[in-house]
Amino acid sequence: MLAARVNWLPLRRALPWLAPIAAGALLVAHRSTMDAGADALRHADWEWLVAAMIAMSATWFAAACSQVGATTTVIPLPRVLAVQVAASFVNHVLPAGAGSVAVNLRMLRRLGLGAGSARVAVAINTGAGIVIHVAALAVLLPLAPLPISRWWLLGTAAALSAATVIVVGGVVVMHRYAPARRLGLRLVAAVRAGAGVLRDPRRLALLLVGSAAIPALHIAVLLAVANSLHIAAPALSIAIAYLGASAVAALVPSPGAFGSLDIALVAALVAVGSSLPAAVAVVVAYRLLTVWLPLLPAAATTVILLRRRVV
Numbered sequence: 308m309l310a311a312r313v314n315w316l317p318l319r320r321a322l323p324w325l326a327p328i329a330a331g332a333l334l335v336a337h338r339s340t341m342d343a344g345a346d347a348l349r350h351a352d353w354e355w356l357v358a359a360m361i362a363m364s365a366t367w368f369a370a371a372c373s374q375v376g377a378t379t380t381v382i383p384l385p386r387v388l389a390v391q392v393a394a395s396f397v398n399h400v401l402p403a404g405a406g407s408v409a410v411n412l413r414m415l416r417r418l419g420l421g422a423g424s425a426r427v428a429v430a431i432n433t434g435a436g437i438v439i440h441v442a443a444l445a446v447l448l449p450l451a452p453l454p455i456s457r458w459w460l461l462g463t464a465a466a467l468s469a470a471t472v473i474v475v476g477g478v479v480v481m482h483r484y485a486p487a488r489r490l491g492l493r494l495v496a497a498v499r500a501g502a503g504v505l506r507d508p509r510r511l512a513l514l515l516v517g518s519a520a521i522p523a524l525h526i527a528v529l530l531a532v533a534n535s536l537h538i539a540a541p542a543l544s545i546a547i548a549y550l551g552a553s554a555v556a557a558l559v560p561s562p563g564a565f566g567s568l569d570i571a572l573v574a575a576l577v578a579v580g581s582s583l584p585a586a587v588a589v590v591v592a593y594r595l596l597t598v599w600l601p602l603l604p605a606a607a608t609t610v611i612l613l614r615r616r617v618v
Contacts, residue, residue: 351592355535362527363597367391369524373517374411376510377432382418386617390414393612396605399598408433413618435518443522444550451547451579525549525597532592538585540576548575569594 371388390410397406408429415425505511526546533540552571569590576586612618 351532351535352537353535355531356596359528359531359535359596360600362524362531363601366521366524367395369517369520370394370407371517372513373435373521374428374432376513376515376517377435378415378420378428379424379507379510380418380420382415386418387414389608389612390618392601392605393609393618395601396609399602404433410618417617432514432518435514436521439515439518440522440550440554443519444547444554447543447547447550450543522550522553525553528597529589529593532596533585533589536585536588536592538581538589540579540581540585540589544579544581545576548572548579551575 367388368391370391371384374387374391375382375384391407394407394410397410398404400406401409411429411432412425415428416422420428526542526549529545529549530540530542533545549572552568552575555571556568572590572593573583573586576589577583581589609618
């Protein structure tokens with residue numbers, strides 16, 4: 308007996324309205340955070356805040372470049388850029404970066420890629436980001452200035468190890484009962500797609516530069532925010548704090564990393580020498596600039612892309 312066909316039309320019609328509703332709910336739920344961020348920014352230097360906003364906006368372009376580089380077929384950069392803006396909103400609704408993955412998959416499918424090719428392209432993009440993040444942390448940790456505690460270094464290393472185990476375990480569980488031949492074909496397709504990216508210098512450059520630029524730009528935002536609040540913080544300390552905190556926060560799959568990244572980032576900044584009030588002020592202002600101010604424009608972009616069936 309065939310299963311009844313699911314009617315997705317009502318859900319499709321409701322999707323454009325879910326974005327502004329979710330945006331409003333997020334604004335109401337985190338009103339105290341917004342107020343604290345506004346208070347922290349009241350006496351900030353606006354030149355540094357403008358620089359922080361420019362760096363934050365550039366993260367969308369970096370994400371678009373890395374996704375274009377991870378895709379073996381030609382896809383339009385302007386459309387991919389708009390989708391990254393929408394993905395930044397969806398990431399605040401779905402946990403652990405699932406929003407970005409889902410939105411990019413839908414975009415690639417709309418552009419005509421097969422389901423397997425779209426999944427491989429997103430997997431290559433995600434994998435490149437993880438590799439660069441871990442490599443950067445591995446390079447910078449030995450250069451860490453005191454007083455970074457030994458427990459913080461061990462905790463970060465343990466978190467990265469746990470993240471690797473979770474990813475590998477998830478792949479094993481997902482394919483536990485899949486026929487060996489089907490799994491083998493998927494792996495061969497993924498290897499071929501990855502080889503196609505590696506053979507093309509332009510795509511490889513887009514993938515690597517875009518993937519490296521995303522954490523670098525977030526670090527630049529934190530540095531600009533710290534300078535705007537007249538908080539002296541070495542660039543190396545800020546870089547290690549962000550890379551370590553985001554690695555730890557990845558183990559707690561909360562929407563937009565709310566709570567997990569904030570706590571980890573405050574702890575990381577304190578571990579590299581900042582005072583607790585200064586660390587809290589930097590993190591609150593960082594969240595205001597990277598989450599709350601772009602929230603409504605990103606939600607509006609999501610609505611437009613849904614209406615035009617881009618995603």
